[in-house]
Every structure is written in structure tokens, then in C-alpha cells.
Amino acid sequence: MIEISSLDPGIGYVTCGFGSIYGVEYKFEVKSIEFLLYCRDIAEYISSYIQNGNKISHNETVNLGMWSLIAKRMGGYISFYEYNDDVNDYVPGINTSAGVWGEQRRFCDEHKLLFCPPRPDQLIVITPNALSGKICEGARYSSEDHMSGWWILSDDYDEGDTSNLRLIHPLHLSIRSINFTKYLAMPEGYCFDERSGEIFFDESVL
Template sequence: MIIYKEIEISIHNSIYVATKGLNYYLDKEVRVIIGNQQESDYVDVIKYIIDYIVENKPIVSKNQNIGYYSWLLQFRLEDINYYDLYEVKTDGTEFIKGCDTAISIIREQSEICSYYKLHPQFPSFNQMVVISKGVYEGKDIEAIRYESPEHMSGWWLITDDYDDDIKSLMTVHFHHVAFNRPDILKYLALPFGYRFLIDNNVIHVSKDDI
């Protein structure tokens, strides 16, 4: 058992990681089913949820979404005493029980940043991304992340289809990029001022010179 912000976090029969005491804020506890990741990964997810609930004191209802760094979770009411955590599938078609994909994505983003000795700046699911034609079609990308207002991720994703007319660029939600280009998700926590280039499956990361 772990005590985190006066909330107990425990493993239930090696099946769930669950809270005790969060019902003070929600009238229910929160739990997540253990899948193929380490138990400590699920504890980290629960800690993230506790931070969100304790600090923001939101009104939570069934089927309500919550961003987990660069992925999307959902509260599902399957037990009168618990909200179960679900996550969106990588194609965006539906939510499935657990959070294995979310854990994998955040780990990959963190590992990429660690490799380059950078601190990750995770984009959120409701932020915006500027893209050119060809991004959704899987073409090679030149990506640059600029300092931006809070509603923007800062990412500009350009392909060879870009015609140099800024009016042809599109501003889209991060999740559209995530669902259409899961191959680049691991690079999208690179901090402001960095870029990456995908050229014939070769990836190059560098600090922007501008």
C-alpha cells in the first residue's frame, strides 16, 4: 500500500490498482485494471488522477474524458463504488478498458527526450497542431515546435506537399494527428525550440536554429 496525498493506493488481487479515500472528493474511488505494464506504471497513472482530483476538485461523471499527458482516458462507471479507467484506442474508434497504450506512449516520449538529454513537454489531447497537406497521408515530415499560447501545442508539421502558401496550412486538434500518425507520437514531447525530420524512415532530431 502507498499513501499519496493522504489517499491510499493499493493492489487488489493483482488485478486492479485502486484508491481508498478519493471518495471524499468524488463519492467514488478510482481503479485501473492491470495489463501488460509494470504495476508501478499503473500506480503512476493513479497518482496523476489523484493530483487532478485533489488539486482541481472537478465534478466527475461517468464517461467523462480526462487527458493523461499526450493520451486520453475516460471514467467509466461499472461498479457503484468505483470509476474504472478506460483509454481511447490508437485509431480513435472507441475506448477500451485499462491504460496500457497511454503508458507506452508516455514512456516512449520520455525515452526519446531522455536520449537527447531533454525534459519532455507533453502536448495535451485538446491542443492544436498546424499541419500541411500530406501529413495525414503518411508522407515524410519536417516538424518544428515553437513557443505558443496554451491552446496550441506549438507543433508545425510540414510535408513536401506544402505549396509555401501559409493560407493552405490547417490548424487541427492534436488527437487527429495522434490517430492519423501514430508513428510520430513518440517525438511530440520534444520541447519548444526543437525539430525533427523524417526522410525515408530516417529520423533526425535537432535544436531549431531560429
């Protein structure tokens, strides 16, 4: 039986039981206690994934919703690292990952929606001003597998001018701490409008 226990010392959790199967246990650490609850969720999620026969090895990349982690082995433990703010290297812990995961899970739970975050490798269509804090609206279309389905447009977007659109990966939104990241785990067909704070289902985008 696999158990998950609190880290001591440290803020986070560690598995107990995988050592006899794979020769390692798995550590999940955050820097702040405010993310501890979601750190536990992530520990349970990844532990369940491993128990289903998916061993995670040293230097293996793990997709966690719209975020990406990498496993690093040190002695008898594998710890998880996440991207730094420049998205060019990994740093210890899952602080940002837990924050994004937790905010999106909480939002979907509150609105009784399926939790469907885009994968880290899927693309988002966005206007540049949406990245700089402009009020925006978004819709998640039914799309091909390499696309997340999300189109996010700032309120100053000139409709029909596709030259002003960019393609970016979800983790760049998370790094920038954009307010609308909480909406991005909503399923296809759902839309949001920051002007009113409204979310709604629109069958026409399916």
C-alpha cells in the same frame, strides 16, 4: 495516506484511501502487461492531482498530456475510459493512453528534456502526407494557447503552399500510430527530422 495497489483480477492499479474522503476509489486498467509500468505512472499522476484537492467525478473529462480520458463510476469505484479508434466513443481502459504517455516520457527522459505534451484541445499544423507515413520534419513554435505550436511537414511539401496544410488535434495522431508522436512532448523551440533521426533546438522558432 493514499496507496496504489495492483488490481486483482485485471492488469492495472487501484487506489486505496480516497474512499474515506470522496466515497470512491480509482481504477486504472490496461489490456497488455507491456503498458503496466506507464499505467502505474498515470495512476500516480492522477492520484497526486486528486490529492491536491481536485476530486474527479462521474463523467468528468481528464486531460492526460495529449490524450483525453473520461471517468465512469461503477459502485464504489471510478474507472477511466479512453477514445476508441474512430474517436467517436469511449472504451474501457487506458491502453492507448499509457502507450503514448510512456513513449513520450521515455523519449524526453532519454534526451534530458522537459516533458511538455500538447493538450488534447490544442491544434497541430500538418500536411496530409505526413499522416499517411511520408517522412517528415517538425518544429514546435511559440504559439497562442489554442495551438500546440507544432508544424509537421512531409518531405514532399511545396514550401509556401499553405493550401495543403491541415489543422488536427493530437489524439488523431495517436490513433493513427504515427511514428513521430514520440517527439511531440518536446518543449517549444525543439525540432525533429525523420530523415536523419536528429532532434535539435532552434531559437528562431521561439
